[in-house]
Amino acid sequence: MSPRRAVLVVLGAACLLAAAAAPAGAVTFTIPSGASDQCLECHAKPDLGTVNVNGVEKSLTVSEDAWHSSMHSRLDCTACHAGFQPREHTPEETQGWYQQAKLTACSDCHASEFKMYDKSFHGNLVMNEGSKEAPACGDCHGSHGIIDPTSAEFRESVPEVCGRCHGEKSETYLDTYHGKSVRMGSLSRAVCTDCHGSHEILPESDPHSMVSSQNVVATCGKCHENANSRFASFLVHVDRSTPHSSLWVWLMEINHAVLIGVLFTLGGLHCLLYFYRGLREGMYHRG
Amino acid sequence: MASADSGIRSEVAVQEPAARVAQAAVGARTHFRRFTSFQRWVHFFIMISFSILVLTGMPLKYSDQAWAQRWMGIIGGVQNAGMIHRFAAMIMVTCVICMLGYFGVILIRSRGRFWGPGTMVPNRQDYRDLKAMAGWFVGATPYPRLELDRYAYYEKGEFWAASAGVTIMCVTGAILWYPEVAAQYLPGIVINFALVNHSGGALLAMGFVVVFWHFFHAHLRPEAFPMDKAMYNGGLPLEEYAHERPLEYERRVREGTLDEVLIAPLSPRRMKFENVLWWIITGAALFLWVVFSLFVVWVTYNWLISF
Numbered sequence: 295m296s297p298r299r300a301v302l303v304v305l306g307a308a309c310l311l312a313a314a315a316a317p318a319g320a321v322t323f324t325i326p327s328g329a330s331d332q333c334l335e336c337h338a339k340p341d342l343g344t345v346n347v348n349g350v351e352k353s354l355t356v357s358e359d360a361w362h363s364s365m366h367s368r369l370d371c372t373a374c375h376a377g378f379q380p381r382e383h384t385p386e387e388t389q390g391w392y393q394q395a396k397l398t399a400c401s402d403c404h405a406s407e408f409k410m411y412d413k414s415f416h417g418n419l420v421m422n423e424g425s426k427e428a429p430a431c432g433d434c435h436g437s438h439g440i441i442d443p444t445s446a447e448f449r450e451s452v453p454e455v456c457g458r459c460h461g462e463k464s465e466t467y468l469d470t471y472h473g474k475s476v477r478m479g480s481l482s483r484a485v486c487t488d489c490h491g492s493h494e495i496l497p498e499s500d501p502h503s504m505v506s507s508q509n510v511v512a513t514c515g516k517c518h519e520n521a522n523s524r525f526a527s528f529l530v531h532v533d534r535s536t537p538h539s540s541l542w543v544w545l546m547e548i549n550h551a552v553l554i555g556v557l558f559t560l561g562g563l564h565c566l567l568y569f570y571r572g573l574r575e576g577m578y579h580r581g
Numbered sequence: 582m583a584s585a586d587s588g589i590r591s592e593v594a595v596q597e598p599a600a601r602v603a604q605a606a607v608g609a610r611t612h613f614r615r616f617t618s619f620q621r622w623v624h625f626f627i628m629i630s631f632s633i634l635v636l637t638g639m640p641l642k643y644s645d646q647a648w649a650q651r652w653m654g655i656i657g658g659v660q661n662a663g664m665i666h667r668f669a670a671m672i673m674v675t676c677v678i679c680m681l682g683y684f685g686v687i688l689i690r691s692r693g694r695f696w697g698p699g700t701m702v703p704n705r706q707d708y709r710d711l712k713a714m715a716g717w718f719v720g721a722t723p724y725p726r727l728e729l730d731r732y733a734y735y736e737k738g739e740f741w742a743a744s745a746g747v748t749i750m751c752v753t754g755a756i757l758w759y760p761e762v763a764a765q766y767l768p769g770i771v772i773n774f775a776l777v778n779h780s781g782g783a784l785l786a787m788g789f790v791v792v793f794w795h796f797f798h799a800h801l802r803p804e805a806f807p808m809d810k811a812m813y814n815g816g817l818p819l820e821e822y823a824h825e826r827p828l829e830y831e832r833r834v835r836e837g838t839l840d841e842v843l844i845a846p847l848s849p850r851r852m853k854f855e856n857v858l859w860w861i862i863t864g865a866a867l868f869l870w871v872v873f874s875l876f877v878v879w880v881t882y883n884w885l886i887s888f
Contacts, residue, residue, distance in 0.1 A: 527769030550781030561793030572803030
């Protein structure tokens with residue numbers, strides 16, 4: 295081989311290497327198209343399932359429609375499920391992915407969101423304390439049917455999504471003007487994430503939290519221009535049915551129940567008896 | 582029903598002592614003016630605004646219900662409903678301000694005396710009337726033909742209940758409309774109180790006005806069925822009024838003030854027009870009554886089974 299030819303070979307090999315290495319870096323669009331269809335050959339079957347490491351039955355079915363209408367439908371399955379081969383998957387592939395890669399699968403592309411999540415209450419529980427209950431990306435965003443988080447559909451679903459774990463909070467929220475309006479389709483009103491944040495979410499006790507005593511006025515002020523600390527002390531999550539949530543609100547609720555009960559009973563009796571006696575004495579068809 | 586109604590009236594007229602009537606009727610002014618046009622207009626605007634407030638407010642209170650969501654869609658969503666609700670509230674607040682002015686005029690004219698016969702202030706006679714009616718209701722005593730003055734006990738009760746109700750609804754409504762302004766002067770929990778009271782007060786007002794009190798006494802009460810027309814054409818034949826509210830009639834005869842409240846009846850042409858209007862209003866009222874009654878029954882049922 296002449297030296298000239300050797301240089302050409304080395305250059306060519308370098309180009310090939312660079313081309314092969316590029317997808318591993320960030321964008322994964324170069325994975326051969328058609329691979330997803332190949333996956334769906336098995337995973338579109340409605341009764342595909344397995345038992346995972348925790349002994350829980352898990353469906354392995356991927357809804358074709360949801361997938362094709364999802365935000366990620368342009369990607370290939372292996373963009374997130376890195377390393378999976380188109381055959382019956384080995385335990386090494388599946389367990390490793392389930393425990394760790396389901397987070398890094400997202401962080402490859404969504405690095406800035408992941409950085410915020412990492413420092414959040416949820417992220418700390420999952421990443422540092424190994425919690426299996428605390429939500430990872432997919433628990434809020436969904437996986438195969440993932441939709442645009444800036445869409446109306448996603449916004450509308452926020453109270454339900456948060457409510458899967460924070461049921462009581464979601465219920466008390468739906469009892470406020472914000473919650474009622476959102477449920478009736480007025481999406482300009484505040485949902486959970488507008489006050490609490492999303493990826494960066496922190497508990498009220500943390501000074502950096504959006505709802506901490508230091509920040510809550512500014513958070514209300516995003517919509518309510520002249521909000522002050524008294525305005526921010528409005529009880530958003532108050533359960534009217536129990537004295538433990540807010541004694542005064544509960545007392546007022548009881549007061550109304552008693553008033554309605556007594557007045558409707560007395561008023562109802564007055565009307566019914568008046569009507570009944572009037573009927574019996576033929577007062578409705580005189581003349 | 583219209584013919585049956587006039588049948589009742591002529592029979593009543595026959596029963597009435599003729600001398601009493603002849604002495605009182607002056608010229609063509611044979612009718613007793615039950616309500617002034619001011620009072621009737623205020624009533625009209627309160628009726629309209631109240632209905633709008635209920636129809637735009639209730640779906641928000643029951644936002645978890647399918648019917649509420651469907652209805653909210655029909656009226657154009659929360660934002661729209663909120664705008665209509667506030668507009669109707671302004672109509673009602675205007676009515677309240679007008680009435681406050683009206684009370685002021687009454688106070689000045691009576692030189693500070695707002696109680697006594699013919700006023701809204703309850704007295705011992707009202708208590709006796711209520712007792713007599715209660716006896717009849719349970720079948721212990723025969724039908725007491727009440728010797729009423731201008732307002733019956735059930736009208737006075739409704740007046741004060743409605744006054745308290747409208748005050749609460751206006752104050753809490755204003756707080757909910759401008760919560761940031763309210764928080765400049767009051768603690769934040771007041772907004773919670775406003776929510777509870779606006780919501781509970783709405784149900785209370787609706788049940789009371791529509792089902793258990795006002796509709797009954799103005800439409801379904803045996804003496805008024807199917808509708809007391811005085812609130813829309815202002816008057817009723819003098820002999821009839823003397824029969825219904827003898828105390829006020831006799832008082833006015835005694836004091837010589839009967840002439841002040843005598844009016845000529847409507848012309849036959851006007852009467853025909855008003856009768857058409859009457860059928861429309863009565864039809865709408867009965868329709869709303871059925872809808873709202875079913876609603877209140879449903880709410881009460883849900884409330885009971887929640888225990």
